[in-house]
Amino acid sequence: xxxxxxxxxxxxxxxxxxxxxxxxxxxxxxxxxxxxxxxxxxxxxxxxxxxxxxxxxxxxxxxxxxxxxxxxxxxxxxxxxxxxxxxxxxxxxxxxxxxxxxxxxxxxxxxxxxxxxxxxxxxxxxxxxxxxxxxxxxxxxxxxxxxxxxxxxxxxxxxxxxxxxxxxxxxxxxxxxxxxxxxxxxxxxxxxxxxxxxxxxxxxxxxxxxxxxxxxxxxxxxxxxxxxxxxxxxxxxxxxxxxxxxxxxxxxxxxxxxxxxxxxxxxxxxxxxxxxxxxxxxxxxxxxxxxxxxxxxxxxxxxxxxxxxxxxxxxxxxxxxxxxxxxxxxxxxxxxxxxxxxxxxxxxxxxxxxxxxxxxxxxxxxxxxxxxxxxxxxxxxxxxxxxxxxxxxxxxxxxxxxxxxxxxxxxxxxxxxxxxxxxxxxxxxxxxxxx
Amino acid sequence: xxxxxxxxxxxxxxxxxxxxxxxxxxxxxxxxxxxxxxxxxxxxxxxxxxxxxxxxxxxxxxxxxxxxxxxxxxxxxxxxxxxxxxxxxxxxxxxxxx
Numbered sequence: 001x002x003x004x005x006x007x008x009x010x011x012x013x014x015x016x017x018x019x020x021x022x023x024x025x026x027x028x029x030x031x032x033x034x035x036x037x038x039x040x041x042x043x044x045x046x047x048x049x050x051x052x053x054x055x056x057x058x059x060x061x062x063x064x065x066x067x068x069x070x071x072x073x074x075x076x077x078x079x080x081x082x083x084x085x086x087x088x089x090x091x092x093x094x095x096x097x098x099x100x101x102x103x104x105x106x107x108x109x110x111x112x113x114x115x116x117x118x119x120x121x122x123x124x125x126x127x128x129x130x131x132x133x134x135x136x137x138x139x140x141x142x143x144x145x146x147x148x149x150x151x152x153x154x155x156x157x158x159x160x161x162x163x164x165x166x167x168x169x170x171x172x173x174x175x176x177x178x179x180x181x182x183x184x185x186x187x188x189x190x191x192x193x194x195x196x197x198x199x200x201x202x203x204x205x206x207x208x209x210x211x212x213x214x215x216x217x218x219x220x221x222x223x224x225x226x227x228x229x230x231x232x233x234x235x236x237x238x239x240x241x242x243x244x245x246x247x248x249x250x251x252x253x254x255x256x257x258x259x260x261x262x263x264x265x266x267x268x269x270x271x272x273x274x275x276x277x278x279x280x281x282x283x284x285x286x287x288x289x290x291x292x293x294x295x296x297x298x299x300x301x302x303x304x305x306x307x308x309x310x311x312x313x314x315x316x317x318x319x320x321x322x323x324x325x326x327x328x329x330x331x332x333x334x335x336x337x338x339x340x341x342x343x344x345x346x347x348x349x350x351x352x353x354x355x356x357x358x359x360x361x362x363x364x365x366x367x368x369x370x371x372x373x374x375x376x377x378x379x380x381x382x383x384x385x386x387x388x389x390x391x392x393x394x395x396x397x398x399x400x401x402x403x404x405x406x407x408x409x410x411x412x413x414x415x416x417x418x419x420x421x422x423x424x425x426x427x428x429x430x431x432x433x434x435x
Numbered sequence: 436x437x438x439x440x441x442x443x444x445x446x447x448x449x450x451x452x453x454x455x456x457x458x459x460x461x462x463x464x465x466x467x468x469x470x471x472x473x474x475x476x477x478x479x480x481x482x483x484x485x486x487x488x489x490x491x492x493x494x495x496x497x498x499x500x501x502x503x504x505x506x507x508x509x510x511x512x513x514x515x516x517x518x519x520x521x522x523x524x525x526x527x528x529x530x531x532x533x
Binding site for chain 1 (some may be wrong): 448504
């Protein structure tokens with residue numbers, strides 16, 4: 001039994017938990033962080049892209065020693081059918097700047113570094129410890145946690161739930177429901193190792209330049225999903241994710257989808273000859289604004305994936321985790337400095353500050369997007385990609401057909417597949433949800 | 436066009452490191468005579484193929500290769516088809532890259 005009492009217990013050592021623990025420890029709170037992995041990072045899975053701005057707000061000089069892979073200079077969006085991709089590529093030398101904006105990272109390694117900063121700030125980090133339940137008093141107030149260590153009851157004024165997408169403790173304590181199959185995606189990923197020179201040559205990179213490819217279309221076989229390829233220094237992170245409800249409905253296998261993506265003629269040459277060193281899977285919150293559970297209560301707050309804070313449209317998650325962790329910590333520190341109790345009323349400051357930040361503003365902007373993408377997945381992830389690919393091929397292939405005739409055929413193929421009203425309503429729906 | 440031979444998921448799991456907590460499965464399937472559609476869907480949806488159909492027509496889970504994603508919990512826990520928790524501290528999958 002740990003006899004000490006803490007100002008705050010942080011459950012989990014991902015981006016949100018580390019941000020919260022760091023800020024609270026820096027400001028003099030007595031912080032205990034609990035992590036079930038062998039070390040902080042060993043259970044954490046992400047693509048992964050790091051957004052510098054949100055980390056700078058926590059560790060301004062992070063570039064000096066953080067294990068960063070490559071800074072991104074190019075973004076490729078692909079719409080794919082079985083044999084082709086139609087792409088929008090954006091590359092700019094502006095991204096070769098003194099303080100780059102986005103980096104690829106390898107989460108297990110990055111999180112280990114992040115955790116070191118948390119320890120240096122004065123927090124106690126206890127790994128290999130699974131929190132089994134939240135301790136609640138007779139009024140339902142959260143007063144601490146129970147762990148799987150012997151006699152593992154630990155008390156604190158406030159518990160920061162940074163337990164990740166599954167939100168097991170929150171559910172167990174009746175603070176929230178389980179994630180629903182249509183509100184989370186399952187992504188599977190492999191790490192493909194190649195020499196640095198090979199990666200540079202295949203992706204047109206030099207030095208520490210990096211690149212991202214995001215692909216949607218027939219690779220998800222009509223399900224709502226997306227494939228991704230991120231270049232690290234000496235390996236490629238390659239994965240694909242689809243809604244859990246879609247996997248459940250279709251009987252497609254995640255690894256079957258991954259193999260299909262790897263075999264795609266636009267992808268296979270990029271990873272040819274690679275050595276795979278890890279296979280991982282992870283859930284991603286996809287429900288957007290409408291799926292956010294209660295953010296705080298008596299003696300607790302929830303941050304990051306555990307609060308389902310993920311912007312699926314822009315594929316931003318870890319920065320929302322870092323930001324919500326930081327804001328929760330700042331709110332807690334402010335309440336503590338006033339010697340006020342960690343009541344739901346006082347902790348609602350976290351919710352207020354989060355509402356004023358880009359986190360909730362962005363999620364609100366796209367609040368209708370998940371429903372749109374999830375209910376029309378056949379159109380958006382199968383029919384349109386096939387139509388686009390066909391249209392592009394007809395456009396570039398020179399075969400003596402008059403151009404006007406080609407354009408008419410193109411248009412009629414779209415109308416045949418979706419009808420005028422279908423095309424119009426799809427466009428209108430996207431415009432409305434995007435606005 | 437070069438294409439990698441299709442790999443079985445068992446081969447993928449071989450890349451990973453695990454510390455197996457022998458005799459303490461963190462996922463348990465509720466005994467049943469006929470599996471529910473939710474349980475049956477796990478035969479395909481589990482990314483580590485931990486779920487299998489026994490000769491008697493029951494769904495069984497072997498958690499040694501589990502990568503702790505939570506997919507089966509999302510599909511099967513609410514209905515009581517399975518009991519789900521994380522492994523004890525330090526056990527389970529140990530990601531080197533994540």
